[in-house]
Amino acid sequence: AQSVTQLDSHVSVSEGTPVLLRCNYSSSYSPSLFWYVQHPNKGLQLLLKYTSAATLVKGINGFEAEFKKSETSFHLTKPSAHMSDAAEYFCVVSESIGNQGGKLIFGQGTELSVKP
Amino acid sequence: DARVTQTPRHKVTEMGQEVTMRCQPILGHNTVFWYRQTMMQGLELLAYFRNRAPLDDSGMPKDRFSAEMPDATLATLKIQPSEPRDSAVYFCASGFSQWASTDTQYFGPGTRLTVL
Numbered sequence A: 001a002q003s004v005t006q007l008d009s010h011v012s013v014s015e016g017t018p019v020l021l022r023c024n025y026s027s028s029y030s031p032s033l034f035w036y037v038q039h040p041n042k043g044l045q046l047l048l049k050y051t052s053a054a055t056l057v058k059g060i061n062g063f064e065a066e067f068k069k070s071e072t073s074f075h076l077t078k079p080s081a082h083m084s085d086a087a088e089y090f091c092v093v094s095e096s097i098g099n100q101g102g103k104l105i106f107g108q109g110t111e112l113s114v115k116p
Numbered sequence B: 001d002a003r004v005t006q007t008p009r010h011k012v013t014e015m016g017q018e019v020t021m022r023c024q025p026i027l028g029h030n031t032v033f034w035y036r037q038t039m040m041q042g043l044e045l046l047a048y049f050r051n052r053a054p055l056d057d058s059g060m061p062k063d064r065f066s067a068e069m070p071d072a073t074l075a076t077l078k079i080q081p082s083e084p085r086d087s088a089v090y091f092c093a094s095g096f097s098q099w100a101s102t103d104t105q106y107f108g109p110g111t112r113l114t115v116l
Helices: none
Strands: A003-006 A010-014 A019-021 A023-026 A033-038 A044-050 A056-058 A064-068 A073-078 A087-096 A102-106 A110-115 B005-007 B010-013 B019-024 B031-038 B042-050 B053-056 B065-071 B074-079 B088-095 B111-115
Touching (some): A003 A102, A102 B042, B074 B088
Antiparallel strands (some): A087 A110
């Protein structure tokens, strides 16, 4: 069965410095991987997704993630944090159910704080 | 800009009362998911429909929860009777899935349920 582990429950950075949110996955085959962001009292918004095309995936708001099969990782990065990036970030792997398409398996989330 | 809509956005009720939450998926999507989010458990998948047929409701307490899709434009989640431990934010998400592929899930804004 697929699973995902977010290695940090909370990350704090200063505005203008790089962001790194770590995620490792477990999958018996080539997975689909996603990062979602949730701002306070809001729903989840897709940041980016990987579906076996390019290993470096670019998303919205300057975020990107690199799929590394050898390390079973899918870390999320951004070169320069902005105050508006403060939110909860979820790493997600899909799990196929036979030929019925997939359901998502969510990590526990990483809360990103951005200091002025 | 197509969005998943959920009603009501907030619901406060007393223990023992019936609660009905509604979701309108994005037009053309054939999969609908219900999630529950709490501080303690994070995001949990409750139920999953494809082409209006329930595929997986193993995450749902069967004795009090029920999920249906009366038509392609409406999904409902009912709790009867409600209990204080049901207090959470309930999210609906929709997507398009063919065979074993996994497409992106688009989340609604959520229904914040408080059971007193």
